[in-house]
Amino acid sequence: MSIEIEAFTREQRSEWDRLVEQSPGATPFHRFALLEVVADHAGATLHPLVGYKGQEPVGLFPVFVVRKGPVATAFSPPPSLKITYLGPTLLNVAKLKPSKAERRNRRFVEGCLDYVDEQFGPRYVHVRTHTRYCDTRPFTWKGYESTPNFTYVVDLSDGPDALFDRFSRDARKNVRDAQDADCVVEERGADAACTIVDQVRRRHEEQDEWYPLTTDFVTDLYERAPEGVVRPYVCEVDGRTVGGSLTLEHGDTAYGWQGVVKPDVDLDVNDVVHWHVINEAADRGVTRYDLVGANEPRLSRYKAKFAPTLESYDGLEKSSPGMSLAAKTYKRLR
Incomplete structure (x- = not known):
């Protein structure tokens, strides 16, 4: 059975938040109210994508689309707001065998990326995942470049x-x-x-x-x-x-x-x-205290004093020809 992608509306925000509460990989910024605040201050349009296998929800993927004239770009999270993680977060995978979980993740992510391409045609896309979203291969298989990032998490x-x-x-x-x-x-x-x-x-x-x-x-x-x-x-x-x-x-x-x-x-x-x-x-x-970032030597030396564990997350981007400036700007503003 294929995975269908649906864009939730504001009227469905309670259902969205209910699913956020069920996802072990969700972050504070996955909450609908915070997504709306982010959209307002980023000058972006929010598209809260939900994947369904039949009646079962399998994942959430909030996407922000920014238009400058005829050019569309898509982000999760958008730049200039100091949001470290967002991207997709999965539902109902703990019960699955590894092979089925991988297949579901791939189909969900591919479905979301295809939806964004078909609906908005972005010339540049950037996604930054959270530390509990470990399998980013569906992005690289769709032509995205992956950059590893790191943070420190203290076990409480x-x-x-x-x-x-x-x-x-x-x-x-x-x-x-x-x-x-x-x-x-x-x-x-x-x-x-x-x-x-x-x-x-x-x-x-x-x-x-x-x-x-x-x-x-x-x-x-x-x-x-x-x-x-x-x-x-x-x-x-x-x-x-x-x-x-x-x-x-x-x-x-x-x-x-x-x-x-x-x-x-x-x-x-x-x-x-x-x-x-x-x-x-x-x-x-x-039980976890994320020190939010271990990518700079000076800050990493400081944060290491709290006995944290190093965890990774990925930056994933894809751009059309001529959009290298957008990529450089995003990396500077994020």
Whole structure:
């Protein structure tokens, strides 16, 4: 039996989110409300694709189409919004034998890519998968180029105390020093999310770097996401805000999405904030803390102090002749 591809409408958002909850590989940005926010701020049209084998849903694949004049491009996720993962996520495959699971994945992905080609004719397509989507061969078999990417994921399943013992010596010392100081980390609301993003932007500007996120975007995410998906944490020392982390949460995973720290503080605020997020997430039953990215040597050295496991995800792209500039622009803006 072939797999049929259907594009959901906004009226079907509850059913979409029900399927997202059932998929072990879904991320916060697979939720319909967040997809709509992303489409609004990316200047894109959202196409939430669902694959069915008969009446059984087999996968979700949100695609964003951007048109500039006669030229269409397609993304999952779109650029300029600091979204690390999206792409396809599968349903109802755990019960299948490996050969059947592979065949279903291939047919679902091929069906979605054919749908996008036939409906929109994009000159350039870029997809970035999540770490639990492991078999990207259906893309390469359709002519996509694959680029490996990496992130660090901290295992919280043994509890914070056991994890703390695996931290590097300096990370343990930094956390203990903060406990002796007047250092407070708290989860707050939309205003805190805006403060974090503003501080991150200023840090980038000080280094002559462009930072794409806006306070409007993170406010919309916070206000439209289900409760507990977007969690802004602020760190204060002697009543002064010195850093923070904008984290995301879905299923068994918390994501350290955006973070900032003032350089004129004696304490290692980043270590303190990570430790606080880990403790609160573990208390809620979260078993994975994704540090979101291990692709740069300096940041990788820092993140390795939290005893993480290295995991991979793929960037997949396909372009028509003459679209090399679009590919370069996407890689610069993502």
